[in-house]
Amino acid sequence: MIDYTPLYAALQHIPELRPWLAQLPAQVAEGLSPHRWGDLPDWHAALRALPDIAPSTIDVQCAVSIGSAEDASPEQLAELEQQLRKLHPWRKGPWEVFGLTIDTEWRSDWKWDRVLPHLAPLKDHLVLDVGCGNGYHCWRSFGAGARRVIGIDPSAKYVAQFYALKKYLGEDQPVDLLPLGIEALPPRLRAFDTTFSMGVLYHRRSPMDHLRELRETLRPGGQLILETLVIEGELGECLVPEGRYAKMRNVWFIPSCATLESWLRKCGFENPRTVNLNTTSIEEQRRTDWMHFESLADFLDPKSPHKTIEGHPAPLRAVVVANAT
Incomplete structure (x- = not known):
């Protein structure tokens, strides 16, 4: 129990x-x-x-x-x-x-x-x-x-x-x-050596607030492992889906990697670096006998799988590592 x-x-x-x-x-x-x-x-x-x-x-x-x-x-x-x-x-x-x-x-x-x-x-x-x-x-x-x-x-x-x-x-x-x-979590906790936030940032109405909350969990020098949806693009670019994204209602901000790294620096992290980019495949996220609901194949445009069913770029996920100041 x-x-x-x-x-x-x-x-x-x-x-x-x-x-x-x-x-x-x-x-x-x-x-x-x-x-x-x-x-x-x-x-x-x-x-x-x-x-x-x-x-x-x-x-x-x-x-x-x-x-x-x-x-x-x-x-x-x-x-x-x-x-x-x-x-x-x-x-x-x-x-x-x-x-x-x-x-x-x-x-x-x-x-x-x-x-x-x-x-x-x-x-x-x-x-x-x-x-x-x-x-x-x-x-x-x-x-x-x-x-x-x-x-x-x-x-x-x-x-x-x-x-x-x-x-x-x-x-x-x-x-x-x-x-x-x-x-x-208590504010200004500054307790953890490593904090993971994977698949969360794009669900937050205020990504800056989430990044600040993550920093407050970490001791000075502690490492953040942030995994989230991103788009291809330059510094300052960010997708803000007006309706749904891949049939999800609660997707608010999908930045480029350069934009995300800038956000991290602004929120009190140092040395943010994108260490991995991966386009989500239907082999990695799919319907199974243990999950009967819709999954990625249902969220993509069947005629153009590099786009979501709404016409947005298909899910591209980045792993970004940074250290709390």
Whole structure:
């Protein structure tokens, strides 16, 4: 089940985060309120019904892989799949769970492979992952050596998915997912060695405010890993979709890389550099048996796949690394 008691105890021993404890339990209670999430009792029931299986192996370095099919009976494996499917849709992954592949909408492992070569070593880092979904990259950060990882995402379903898998990855592991947005963090926290914001910036009405919020999470010199939609273009260019972008209502600003780097400098970061550009493919983001809704192929112009269905440039994603001053 979802239990933050070990996290609260651990934060007592992290001076930079200890003051947050005065408000964090109330924030978590609000984030997981049944009044906000009518399906929350069903998700809790799925978590309670997960079978008790001890994994023979766990890998969070090369992938996220838990045990093998030989660790459980056929009845347990059937029950496991039934309960995990109750938490549909699964968007970030993939996850290998006792021989069962949760084939998620996104190949988040491909994104991690693009990011990893450009990370300063995470050994002993305190890591924050903003808008982390179900926490896939939290576990990969832990596998890369982070001493503690805190993910935040306001979706209670993603929190349920995370804790379904943490049951088997290790409930005592220093990786947690809080049902919060970045605005819930104390101001001027300046606590984390590394902060990730991947797939968030273009959903924010004020990108400058988001960048400033990200800076306030980082200690001086701490590294930001920002992954977001961009357009091809020069300094000062930015797409502001008047209607939808790739059928999404909540896409506000898509800058060029030069513009984004300028924004970062303006918001208190130094040495911003674009380290990767990648056009999203229908192999990386697609409908699967674990995510039945529309996906990228439905968002592109079928006659001109280099454009969205609305006529905007197709999704181009950049990884930008910067350091907080």
